[in-house]
Amino acid sequence: MTVKHASAETSEADVEALEKEIALLTARLNAARRTASGREVPDYPLWTLGGEVRLSSLFGNADRLLAIHNMGQGCRYCTLWADGINGLLPHLESAMAVALLSRDDPETQRRFANSRGWRFRLASHRGGEYIREQSAYPDHDNAPGAVVYERQGGRILRRNAVAFGPGDMFCPAWNFLAMAGLGVESWTPQFSYWQRPETLDDGGRNVLGA
Numbered sequence: 537m538t539v540k541h542a543s544a545e546t547s548e549a550d551v552e553a554l555e556k557e558i559a560l561l562t563a564r565l566n567a568a569r570r571t572a573s574g575r576e577v578p579d580y581p582l583w584t585l586g587g588e589v590r591l592s593s594l595f596g597n598a599d600r601l602l603a604i605h606n607m608g609q610g611c612r613y614c615t616l617w618a619d620g621i622n623g624l625l626p627h628l629e630s631a632m633a634v635a636l637l638s639r640d641d642p643e644t645q646r647r648f649a650n651s652r653g654w655r656f657r658l659a660s661h662r663g664g665e666y667i668r669e670q671s672a673y674p675d676h677d678n679a680p681g682a683v684v685y686e687r688q689g690g691r692i693l694r695r696n697a698v699a700f701g702p703g704d705m706f707c708p709a710w711n712f713l714a715m716a717g718l719g720v721e722s723w724t725p726q727f728s729y730w731q732r733p734e735t736l737d738d739g740g741r742n743v744l745g746a
Contacts (some may be wrong), residue, residue: 550721580666582659585642591666591685592692594659600632604656605671605700607677607678608640609648614680616725617700617707624652632684633639639663639678653714672699682706 580591595601604621607614618636621628628634636656638645645658661667663677671680680700686693702720703710713723732743 537676539665569696570675572695574695576691577670577694579692580661580670582637582666584659584663585646589659593596594633594657595685595687596637598633598635599687600695601654602628602632603670603683603685604634604636605667605679605681605683606636607680608637608638609644611680612725614638614700615652615727616709617680618656619652620707620709622652622656625655633657637661637667640665647668655672670694670697706728707743710711 537699575649578591581590582589582594591603594603602619606618608746609615621634625634634656635658636645636649637659639660639662640648640660642660645660647676649656649658658698667679668675668677670683671679672681672683681698682700683697684695686695691713698704699708700706703714710720736743
């Protein structure tokens with residue numbers, strides 16, 4: 537099939553054809569992911585509110601670990617991804633362990649997670665060896681994405697990794713925005729969408745940030 541570039545003249549049939557092609561390619565991609573052999577990685581040190589831990593400790597009793605690479609409280613895009621994944625957390629944790637890793641120190645991580653209502657297990661990589669070697673963006677000390685690790689005996693295997701970026705398939709908000717004709721150039725996530733009206737019916741006292 538020849539892919540047509542989107543334009544003002546794109547028809548509904550063109551969109552449907554592209555959706556079918558993407559579905560087929562996604563099925564092929566996921567089949568390849570399932571058979572990925574993986575490669576062994578070190579048992580990296582990480583940091584939590586309880587002190588230094590190892591990557592292996594984040595598995596708990598599970599054989600697989602989804603490590604979400606978050607850029608920290610300063611990134612609105614990473615916050616958008618984590619907000620969405622947080623809603624799926626119970627489903628994901630029925631299949632594997634899940635942890636959110638960022639460069640922020642553990643106290644900052646916990647404070648920000650509480651403000652967002654996140655339920656992730658948290659650990660800090662401090663922008664060190666772990667993220668430089670495990671990021672889907674090579675040699676970056678602070679980049680978004682995710683890695684799935686598998687534990688086999690005393691070994692940790694990196695099975696699959698992905699980079700996060702505006703418009704990707706790991707944040708459903710982008711797809712709904714695209715259906716409305718909005719893209720990464722016209723929409724930017726915010727930490728809060730509430731705007732103070734001129735008159736508050738509750739009396740307007742004790743408004744944070746006012």
